Amino acid sequence: MIEISKVRKVFDDIEAVQNISATIQEGAVFGLVGTNGAGKSTFLRMLAGVLKPDEGTIILDGEEVFENGKAKEKLFFIPDEQYFFPNASAKDMMDYYAMVYREFDKDKFKEYMRRFNLSMERKIHTFSKGMKRQVSVLLGICANTKYLFCDETFDGLDPVMRQAVKSIFVAEMMNRAFTPVIASHNLRELEDICDHVGLLHQGGVLFSKDLEDIKTGVHKIQCVLPDTADEEQLLKELDMLQCTRNGSLLTLTARGTKMEITQRIEQRNPVFWEVLPLTLEEIFISETEVAGYDIKNLVF
């Protein structure tokens, strides 16, 4: 388990991460989502022990992460921009990480490389961007660390490879203690793999919840009510995240259980109403809108 307590990081006069507290449970896929500049990469770099928090603590299985080899042995960090040694082949990188990580499984790496149709001997700088991503992920998985921190790792992977990597994650989680932490703003990618999502916004955590709780706690409804007074009353009664109107058709995104919300609507004798499927992306936009990040201001 990783316990993050009141972590703060400032670069010059920019507060990249402010007072973040969260808990990452073992055996779950933790998705870290957030707007651009929300502090996802900084947060992950602190989790990986690259950056030292200015304030607060990051405890990984009871150990402070920064400058602690014992804690770092349990994590592997795949940054958003991967670095491979000049002129290195996948074999060279495997040898280096095998030297650094005691549990590195060379056979597994070779096997995955074969399955992904990647050459062990070819110079990595001749690989495509997606192939380099694959090598990074495979190196991270084969390091056999308990935690794997991926920063925008799925960007650049084609859908087939993305699915393949996801299936490797699932297999690893079934076979050993494995907790991936994946930062991304591609919410559709996280939706079908994450168990828990933390939403960062402007350096702070807007929420950190299980995906199921999020999906059962926020709903999107379309309805037509008889008069304006009913509409106003309904909007007051619901915990609204978003409301748009198209003629007499209201589209509402609100917090609450499905039962609570439908009861409130039925009390207003609607002409028409239905619950629409809500994507994680819509929840993300709604939540960040409430926090003052109005996407409409960005659409010209």
Next chain:
Amino acid sequence: MTSKISFSKMTVSDIKRRVWIFAILALILILLMPVATIIIIDRDLADIAKGSLKMVELTADLIRCVGYHNGGISFVTICAAIVCAFSGFGYLYSRKKVDVFHSIPVKREKLFFAQYASGVLLFMIPFLVCEVLAILACITKGVITAGLLKAALLSVSDNFLYFLIFYNVAVIAIMLTGKMLVGALGMLVFWVYFPMMYAIFQGYARWYFNTYYSSPWGSRWIDWLVCLSPVTLYYGTQPGSSLMGMSVSMSAAQLRQIAIIISIVAVVLTFVLLIWLYRKRGSEAAGSSMAFAKSKPVIKVLLMIAITLGSGICFGALVNEESEIWLVFGLLLGLIVAQCFIEVIYTYDIRKVFSHKKSLGIAAGCVVLITLFYRFDLLRYDSYQPNPDNIESVGVSISALDSSISYYMEDSGNFDYNGGDKYRLEHMDLRNVPEVYEIIQQGIKNNKENVTYESLSEDETADFSSMAVCYKLKNGKEIYRNYFINIQEISDQLKILYDQEEFKMAQYPILSTKAENSGEIEVYDINDHHAIKGSDEDNRKLIEAYQADLMNLTYQDMKENTPFGQIIFQTELSEGSGYKYGIYYPLYSVYEKTLKQLKDMGYEIQTEIKISDVTRIRVLLNAAEYWENGENNEGKDYSAPEEIKEIMDASVLSDMEVNAVDVDWEWLITVFYHDQYGHEKTSSCMFRRGKVPVFITQDLDKAVKADIES
């Protein structure tokens, strides 16, 4: 357990990744060391076989090749240090590299030591191998000597030492910065900052302090500034170095020893510093200009002070030394340029060139304070006079006396041709000679009255001389000043000073030379050159006679006469060295013992020009515009016997030096005469002051009058 294994593995792994450095270094060093050694041996052995070279010269050539004097190897050492540092720690400039290296389960200290060690090994291994190969080549060719082996060992130790200094300094520059370009600039700043500050302080002292004396062998705190640069430290170990021409040159032997000691200390201190910096450096520094926000204003202020003061003195001294306006202009320009330059480097944003005004203000304040410090002599440098009770002894060096004698500095192996201040001040310990303080008082008075070379006319300056003074205080300090004295006004004091044995012994190294160490002797008299071919005993007697005459020479003798010729003693430069060098000493007609000994050895020395041999005398009023620019610019010739006699009686020879004789510097006299073989010769003379014959001044008046009328 894991970490112990990974250190050596990590070092080897890093060496493998940077094996290109190893390959290039090995190639260059093989060419510079074993290959060059074999070429020298083959070439020199062939010359030895022909008889055109001696074995000792082959050894000297080999020492130059494999020893620490090899400039090519030194250059490679410095380049290797820079390349190893930037290739090893350059990852700190890249966020993506830092993300890899700082997230792996290896402590940063261990990572640092592995990178550091691999950089050192990348240089040391090829260097050692090549040095060993070069020595093996010497052994197999049978030309190895103990001296050569010693030189090779010194080369290894020196190059390793200076590799480490340049390496550490480059790594410190990397630690302090976040971009490669800024790091390279930072390294250059470490190289030049302190020598530059030294030169700047010297420049201001020369500008504002009339009595400033830049002691060329360093004894003040400021002289140690140059030792804070790896470049000057390295240069300080080279034979005969004078620290890039700057005034801080102790003797080369002293400097080398001191430089090596300081270098060892510097290696240790810089290593500790860079470990500390590495620990403190955040990974987020990659990509920023400066790694430590707190260091930014400090570095900026220090750089701005140096750039601004340097710009001020450059404009002031180079454009117009008379005016402070250019100095102020230079200061303002330097301040603005430095502010813009540093802020652009810090922010990479041209719009922010005038940001951080607080540090700009502090730098400007420091510059103003330093300039005022010199301008108003706040430490009263110029009026300094030590309390007589605190003075152990005094040494003086008067540039107008015996300016033609060169002084061999045994400790540096160099000759001092510039009046021998160092030799004289080092060897002169005047005690209980109150006259020396009277002379100094005149210098201080002249300074107070602003009597300088610039304030006097060309003719007036001829009577003046600069005088370097070294106060050797009882507390061990040596304080140097330079005064401007009128030697005619203080001739009474100089008479007493000159007759002191301590003065003469420091003024004339020949007085302390053992007669048996002398080699060939030559004499130049009025007409001839004589190579003295005497027995050892005769030569010894001649030297002893010269020493006695020189010791008996009084200031009054020097006031009345100028030297008629020179004697050259080939003396051994240092005992057992085998090298001999001729040092010129003046011959006066009052040197009875010397002249008698020469006569006894069969040499008839001409001490004067016989009036009967003179055919004509050309007199030129040097300062008179009429004679300089008119048709008589060649001067006027006099050939009547009575005119020749009158001119000769009123003048002294000036071919060598006039020393204390009070002469009229306005006139130049060329005497044309025949030697004993009938050949026409010329000699230069000068009129004694106030003795210019009346007919000459009348001729000048007539000529001027005629010119005005025409």
